[in-house]
């Protein structure tokens with residue numbers, strides 16, 4: 001282990017400028033926001049006491065996680081709830097020196113629950129602009145299909161993402177989330193084709209709770225440019241070689257994989273295999289308060305598992321910037337900031 005890894009990496013990580021590429025909108029609601037929303041809507045079964053939330057956010061498996069996740073989705077009932085959540089998520093990201101984030105939003109879950117689609121888009125856009133002006137954090141959206149909700153959800157998500165009269169300015173990508181077991185990826189091909197034709201980038205979850213064949217499906221049928229999780233890719237050396245050769249980044253979320261019991265322990269997490277195979281790895285937080293983590297903590301986990309020093313952590317942060325859908329000037333600006341911060345930290 002390096003000297004650095006044996007010391008506490010948190011102070012360096014806390015100030016490191018970062019990009020977050022895999023973080024869910026509702027899954028980012030802090031205990032304070034969840035309790036505020038639960039108090040606004042007292043008929044919900046979600047606890048209002050932030051301390052009781054820690055128990056509520058302990059999951060027996062992935063299906064249980066989705067059940068709890070949807071109970072929090074049920075708390076978001078008005079455009080003002082949507083705006084508050086989005087703005088507060090941006091504040092939490094800014095506190096961690098996140099300069100740029102692609103936030104995964106599931107508009108179907110909100111429109112299906114009766115929120116007007118235009119009011120929904122206005123709420124997220126209003127929060128995005130306020131967050132950029134007030135915190136300096138640039139937000140972009142990934143609209144994802146909740147796969148288990150089927151082709152009705154896929155059609156609605158594709159419509160909201162591709163109709164020029166509705167799609168929000170901040171939208172950059174199209175995703176697919178929820179459970180993978182019993183939800184074959186190829187059925188979503190027409191919706192991803194439409195999204196890609198409309199200029200969106202393809203970023204489905206794959207290989208989080210199923211095997212490497214799901215990642216192949218995401219690459220071949222859904223034209224994935226990055227893979228959400230991709231954990232089971234480690235079981236298939238040809239897939240690892242393909243990801244490395246084609247520079248298809250994995251959005252790795254270590255603590256999430258433990259919390260949903262997709263991986264047994266952090267020690268068994270395949271992140272080392274990914275790096276060893278030359279795959280581009282980015283570090284992300286997924287649903288941070290629900291998993292008792294944040295992006296800074298995920299970088300500390302990566303530092304430990306990969307035995308990284310400051311330069312290694314800066315390289316991980318630059319991987320995320322490089323794998324993002326920012327324009328070249330935006331990438332260059334944050335990369336230069338990471339280099340300047342690291343050089344100053346290491347200066348004698």
Ligand SMILES: O=C(O)c1cccc(C(=O)CC[C@H]2O[C@@H](n3cnc4c(=O)[nH]cnc43)[C@H](O)[C@@H]2O)c1
Pocket residue numbers: 024027066069070073104105106108109110112144145146147148149177178179205208256286287
């Ligand atoms: O909203 C509905 O009505 C609905 C009906 C049936 C199924 C669903 C879902 O499956 C929603 C899943 C929801 O989970 C989000 N999410 C958050 N973290 C993860 C993750 O690590 N892996 C997969 N999905 C995740 C996802 O974005 C969906 O919004 C909804």
Ligand SMILES: [Zn+2]
Pocket residue numbers: 022024177205228286
């Ligand atoms: Zn996710």
